Amino acid sequence: MAGMGGGNLRVLGGRPEGVTSLHVDDDLETRSRIVVVGNGMAGARFVEEVLDRGGDGQFCITVLGDEPHGNYNRIMLSPVLAGESHEDEIVLNSHDWYADNGVTLRAGVRAERIDTAAKQVHADDGSVTPYDHLVLATGSYSFVPPMNGVRRDDGSLLPGVYGFRTIDETRAMLEATGRCRRAVVMGGGLLGLEAARALQGHGLQVELVHAMPWLMNAQLDAEAGAILKRSVESLGITVHLDVLASEVLGAEHVEGVVLKDGRRLDCDLLVVAAGVRPHTDVAVRSGLEVERAIVVDDQLRTDDPDVYAIGECAQHRGSVYGLVAPAWEHAKVLADVLTGTDPDAEYTGSRTATKLKVAGVDVAVMGVSTPERDDDEFLVISEPKRGVHLSVVIRDDKLVGATLLGDTRKVAFLTQAFDRGAPLPEERIRLLVDLSDGAAEVGVAEMPADSQVCNCNGVSKGDICGAVADGCGSVGAVMDRTRAGKGCGSCKSLVKQIVEWAADGEVTEDASASWYVPGIPLAKPELMAAIREQDLRSVSAVFAALAPGGKEDAKSKMGLTSLLKLIWGADFVPQKDGEFINDRVHANIQRDGTFSVVPQMKGGVTTPAQLRRIADVAEKYEVPMVKVTGGQRIDLLGVRKEDLPAMWSDLGMPSGYAYGKSMRTVKTCVGSDFCRFGLDDSTQLGIDLETRFQGIESPAKIKMAVVGCPRNCAEAYVKDVGVVAVGSGKWEVYVGGAAGATVRKGDLLATVSSAQEVMTLTGRFLQYYRENANWLERTYDFVPRVGLEAIRAVLADDAACADLDAGIQRSIDAYTDPWGQDLAEPATPGQFRPSLPLIDLPKVPVR
Amino acid sequence: MSLTDELAPTGTERTPTEHTVGRLDEIPMGEGRAYVVGGVQVAVFRLRDGSLHATQAACPHAGGPLADGQTDVDVLVCPLHLYAYRWSDGSAISGAAPIRLFPVREQDGDLVVTV
Numbered sequence: 029m030a031g032m033g034g035g036n037l038r039v040l041g042g043r044p045e046g047v048t049s050l051h052v053d054d055d056l057e058t059r060s061r062i063v064v065v066g067n068g069m070a071g072a073r074f075v076e077e078v079l080d081r082g083g084d085g086q087f088c089i090t091v092l093g094d095e096p097h098g099n100y101n102r103i104m105l106s107p108v109l110a111g112e113s114h115e116d117e118i119v120l121n122s123h124d125w126y127a128d129n130g131v132t133l134r135a136g137v138r139a140e141r142i143d144t145a146a147k148q149v150h151a152d153d154g155s156v157t158p159y160d161h162l163v164l165a166t167g168s169y170s171f172v173p174p175m176n177g178v179r180r181d182d183g184s185l186l187p188g189v190y191g192f193r194t195i196d197e198t199r200a201m202l203e204a205t206g207r208c209r210r211a212v213v214m215g216g217g218l219l220g221l222e223a224a225r226a227l228q229g230h231g232l233q234v235e236l237v238h239a240m241p242w243l244m245n246a247q248l249d250a251e252a253g254a255i256l257k258r259s260v261e262s263l264g265i266t267v268h269l270d271v272l273a274s275e276v277l278g279a280e281h282v283e284g285v286v287l288k289d290g291r292r293l294d295c296d297l298l299v300v301a302a303g304v305r306p307h308t309d310v311a312v313r314s315g316l317e318v319e320r321a322i323v324v325d326d327q328l329r330t331d332d333p334d335v336y337a338i339g340e341c342a343q344h345r346g347s348v349y350g351l352v353a354p355a356w357e358h359a360k361v362l363a364d365v366l367t368g369t370d371p372d373a374e375y376t377g378s379r380t381a382t383k384l385k386v387a388g389v390d391v392a393v394m395g396v397s398t399p400e401r402d403d404d405e406f407l408v409i410s411e412p413k414r415g416v417h418l419s420v421v422i423r424d425d426k427l428v429g430a431t432l433l434g435d436t437r438k439v440a441f442l443t444q445a446f447d448r449g450a451p452l453p454e455e456r457i458r459l460l461v462d463l464s465d466g467a468a469e470v471g472v473a474e475m476p477a478d479s480q481v482c483n484c485n486g487v488s489k490g491d492i493c494g495a496v497a498d499g500c501g502s503v504g505a506v507m508d509r510t511r512a513g514k515g516c517g518s519c520k521s522l523v524k525q526i527v528e529w530a531a532d533g534e535v536t537e538d539a540s541a542s543w544y545v546p547g548i549p550l551a552k553p554e555l556m557a558a559i560r561e562q563d564l565r566s567v568s569a570v571f572a573a574l575a576p577g578g579k580e581d582a583k584s585k586m587g588l589t590s591l592l593k594l595i596w597g598a599d600f601v602p603q604k605d606g607e608f609i610n611d612r613v614h615a616n617i618q619r620d621g622t623f624s625v626v627p628q629m630k631g632g633v634t635t636p637a638q639l640r641r642i643a644d645v646a647e648k649y650e651v652p653m654v655k656v657t658g659g660q661r662i663d664l665l666g667v668r669k670e671d672l673p674a675m676w677s678d679l680g681m682p683s684g685y686a687y688g689k690s691m692r693t694v695k696t697c698v699g700s701d702f703c704r705f706g707l708d709d710s711t712q713l714g715i716d717l718e719t720r721f722q723g724i725e726s727p728a729k730i731k732m733a734v735v736g737c738p739r740n741c742a743e744a745y746v747k748d749v750g751v752v753a754v755g756s757g758k759w760e761v762y763v764g765g766a767a768g769a770t771v772r773k774g775d776l777l778a779t780v781s782s783a784q785e786v787m788t789l790t791g792r793f794l795q796y797y798r799e800n801a802n803w804l805e806r807t808y809d810f811v812p813r814v815g816l817e818a819i820r821a822v823l824a825d826d827a828a829c830a831d832l833d834a835g836i837q838r839s840i841d842a843y844t845d846p847w848g849q850d851l852a853e854p855a856t857p858g859q860f861r862p863s864l865p866l867i868d869l870p871k872v873p874v875r
Numbered sequence: 876m877s878l879t880d881e882l883a884p885t886g887t888e889r890t891p892t893e894h895t896v897g898r899l900d901e902i903p904m905g906e907g908r909a910y911v912v913g914g915v916q917v918a919v920f921r922l923r924d925g926s927l928h929a930t931q932a933a934c935p936h937a938g939g940p941l942a943d944g945q946t947d948v949d950v951l952v953c954p955l956h957l958y959a960y961r962w963s964d965g966s967a968i969s970g971a972a973p974i975r976l977f978p979v980r981e982q983d984g985d986l987v988v989t990v
């Protein structure tokens with residue numbers, strides 16, 4: 029498919045040299061002739077629509093396109109520039125497709141003038157093409173505002189300055205990213221933002237200059253625009269608003285831009301995305317009516333009855349569109365009209381919706397952004413701190429506009445309501461937020477009694493109601509009785525609603541809800557203060573001093589052990605009975621009472637020698653299953669408790685802590701040492717993180733990942749701490765991500781300039797989380813609960829950071845490999861004795 | 876057949892007998908250890924208040940190793956699905972099937988269980 033065009037430029041969707049398609053002699057052609065000028069998204073779609081309607085029997089079609097390529101998906105130039113898509117993936121119709129469908133494509137040929145009287149198109153290759161029907165689909169070009177120095181004497185752009193409209197411009201920019209370090213993007217609309225983020229992904233330092241007072245001013249109101257600005261800045265892109273660039277510096281190549289207010293921004297790459305202008309020159313030269321674009325009626329006809337215009341070059345009822353959806357609607361209506369499928373088909377205008385394709389910033393907008401009539405309903409939810417701004421405009425019970433910024437979970441429903449006029453919920457707020465989740469949408473009252481609420485523990489609505497009827501007066505009591513909500517926890521809110529409904533408002537607030545552990549009536553900060561003040565170093569000492577009546581509580585022990593380790597580090601006095609069985613034997617208990625052994629494999633990197641040892645151990649101890657885990661290491665499952673120490677000894681590897689409420693793994697990708705896209709050494713940073721934070725106990729498990737570029741092969745965006753290389757030594761640190769029972773993309777905490785800073789920042793975040801999270805609260809709940817801003821504020825406070833650094837260091841210093849320690853001598857008598865002595869284990873299947 | 880069916884003590888066919896199963900100091904404070912007593916496996920716990928408790932070793936729910944559980948003066952919590960059983964009468968907090976308890980005492984540093 030990769031034919032060569034003129035020079036050495038590769039033709040996208042090209043045709044191999046020497047392949048020709050047969051043409052019937054013009055004189056024998058009885059079909060009428062359609063000529064399409066412009067082989068972009070509208071022109072090519074129009075041809076497809078005609079063919080779909082069987083139009084090839086009626087028409088012989090010729091397409092003139094001044095790009096040498098086949099037809100490609102222009103929208104996808106953003107991901108191509110970002111390096112997320114390859115250009116071959118965005119071809120819509122290759123040269124072959126045209127040939128196979130009997131359509132003549134004259135690629136690389138530019139139409140110059142139409143002789144509407146003679147019905148002929150004159151092109152820059154000297155050709156004259158007769159037509160019966162002519163379709164103009166010339167689209168738009170990037171508008172370059174007048175600035176001193178932006179063009180050279182011959183009118184071409186100064187080297188280093190690019191528009192962002194075509195694959196050729198995109199290729200040129202991609203090539204430039206290799207040698208450029210600083211980019212200025214002019215224009216804070218969709219295109220400018222997408223270009224800025226894409227360039228940043230290649231490691232360039234990016235500044236964005238926007239002439240209007242807020243970003244995406246065409247789609248957003250001022251308030252939403254301001255929130256968007258903060259989100260964009262938090263990605264590390266500098267934004268300059270309300271200012272024009274007046275001069276471009278550099279004689280041979282761009283060196284910077286000067287703003288109207290006198291500021292100078294240095295750059296070696298300048299992208300102009302300051303709006304588009306319809307290509308109307310051909311129409312003007314041909315005497316067609318042109319205002320902002322080529323004026324058409326409801327059948328897309330210009331003032332000449334045989335000339336039509338579609339796509340971005342058309343102006344219909346005063347509107348000119350810059351999106352693909354209207355262009356495709358034009359193509360359909362015109363195909364209906366010309367093929368006679370529906371000679372009365374009319375186009376009456378489009379309702380437009382668009383999404384910003386920028387990783388890290390979610391924006392979806394449709395229709396109007398603000399109310400326009402007195403009786404328009406307008407609902408806004410604005411949470412600037414979280415970067416969330418949601419609004420809807422409703423007219424006559426129909427959705428006429430929606431803006432979703434920072435949270436696009438409702439976009440699917442809203443798009444449906446917008447496109448199809450679907451009925452809207454009575455409570456308008458439900459358009460923007462889920463007032464409840466899952467099955468609760470149906471309404472708790474309507475749920476049948478036998479419907480399963482807690483899938484983990486098989487608890488039905490009826491069971492929950494039964495517990496309430498039996499006198500359980502609080503949500504906690506019902507959960508204790510039925511075990512509902514005690515599995516993965518995802519049904520908790522539904523359980524709560526059912527309890528409230530069943531108790532008819534008679535629910536007592538669980539006082540214990542704010543306690544850190546159920547057995548001690550103190551919230552975490554007070555509990556920590558009391559432990560420090562009274563110098564309590566063991567779990568039993570805490571119960572004696574702080575529990576009512578000094579009474580122990582089995583279910584509080586594990587949380588207290590974790591907290592004491594956090595507070596005292598090496599000075600903690602361990603008591604095995606304060607630990608869960610997993611921590612007592614440093615392995616994960618399984619359904620038959622056997623355990624799993626997961627050796628540490630930092631960053632997922634292993635060696636042949638290590639693998640050989642693991643293989644030997646697996647054979648020697650007849651391990652029922654050896655499995656590669658989702659955490660990039662190897663699990664030996666179904667091991668008898670009494671075999672654990674000997675296996676550890678034979679392995680000679682430290683524990684991977686796959687059992688603890690602690691730092692588990694750091695997944696990595698192969699990064700810059702091997703991967704052709706790698707921007708930095710993600711593997712080494714992952715190993716370093718795992719080395720530094722190995723075994724650190726915490727309120728819940730902590731999983732990390734480091735990736736060498738935003739392709740995110742090791743899933744860093746969905747980890748408790750995820751680190752993404754963005755080039756030039758910079759790393760993005762995301763926190764609060766999850767891809768377990770809950771799926772959540774992490775929040776960008778900061779972009780830092782060295783691996784060392786990643787280590788420091790991670791340590792501070794971990795310590796802050798350890799000190800402030802509730803027992804068993806994963807970061808994906810913790811981060812949204814306390815808010816990213818609160819965490820950032822702490823990290824900006826030097827004194828607080830010094831405390832965090834000292835705190836995490838105390839725990840790091842206290843680290844010892846538990847396997848190495850306990851294999852020599854058991855920590856307690858009978859630590860590894862069988863607990864089911866008469867049962868021949870393993871009972872798990874042997875693979 | 877579940878682990879529980881296989882090994883639950885039947886208790887009906889024999890007259891209860893005292894058995895010395897091991898030494899008290901084999902059980903760390905607050906923990907449990909499992910023994911075989913007259914062909915029956917039993918989990919013995921030594922609480923921090925000095926009291927001793929003995930129960931069937933396999934959890935009636937799904938055969939979990941109760942000796943690996945965590946405990947306090949009121950309850951024993953199974954490590955597999957965290958069902959809690961009362962020391963007072965062996966009943967489950969959740970209303971599930973109860974555990975069977977056995978008398979246990981210390982005599983000259985020996986653990987004596989009646990099965």
Ligand code: SRM
Binds near residue numbers: 616619624686692770
């Ligand atoms: C072995 C492994 C599955 C595998 O075969 O690959 C695994 C096995 C278990 N996972 Fe997992 N998880 C494993 C990777 C994951 C991952 C993927 C990852 O780490 O990248 C996730 C999603 C990420 C996350 O943690 O959110 C994951 C989310 C969970 C969850 C849901 C946590 C949540 O809050 O959403 C649980 C349940 C829990 O923690 O309460 C869980 C719990 C478990 C437990 C420990 C169940 C338990 O409490 O006993 C399983 C132990 C099986 C056994 O008998 O050993 N496992 N588990 C993986 C070990 C990874 C490792 O090397 O350490």
Ligand SMILES: Cc1cc2nc3c(=O)[nH]c(=O)nc-3n(C[C@H](O)[C@H](O)[C@H](O)COP(=O)(O)OP(=O)(O)OC[C@H]3O[C@@H](n4cnc5c(N)ncnc54)[C@H](O)[C@@H]3O)c2cc1C
Binds near residue numbers: 165339
């Ligand atoms: C980077 C980028 C991202 C975008 N993202 C989105 C998005 O997310 N959503 C969305 O809806 N829209 C998006 N758009 C806009 C969308 O691509 C356009 O709305 C769409 O391409 C318009 O189709 P068109 O056929 O009218 O114009 P074009 O696709 O531009 O096609 C016009 C074609 O005509 C050719 N031509 C012009 N003059 C002549 C002549 N005289 N002779 C011969 N050929 C000529 C041009 O070279 C071009 O190939 C994006 C655009 C860009 C550049």
Ligand code: SF4
Binds near residue numbers: 698705707735
């Ligand atoms: S994430 Fe890593 S492996 Fe994946 S493409 Fe980027 S550098 Fe390569």
Ligand code: FES
Binds near residue numbers: 934935936939957958
């Ligand atoms: S096996 Fe004991 S609670 Fe399930």
